[in-house]
């Protein structure tokens with residue numbers, strides 16, 4: 470989980486042990502197999518299509534980014550896309566890194582936008 474800290478600092482909490490992840494002790498990652506599956510499933514939907522409630526349930530859910538210490542990662546060495554927490558541990562870095570991530574065609578199939586909304590909710 471990524472949360473607001475004091476000033477422009479962001480805090481990363483390990484989804485395994487719940488303790489803070491800093492420096493090179495861990496990373497943020499997303500399961501690319503799940504992302505690719507979500508992309509394939511969503512490909513049958515048109516961008517401007519209005520979905521009925523029944524069809525909405527078939528639309529793939531956004532794949533969740535996770536935060537783990539290297540030692541707490543339940544799937545170490547997986548083919549996940551990952552980056553070190555120091556890439557975006559402040560608001561300016563988060564802005565820069567989000568710009569980088571937005572160049573990835575698959576980003577929309579992850580919950581990155583939800584993370585941004587949650588971090589900035591009461592800003």
Ligand SMILES: [Zn+2]
Pocket residue numbers: 483484485486487488537538540541
């Ligand atoms: Zn941990």
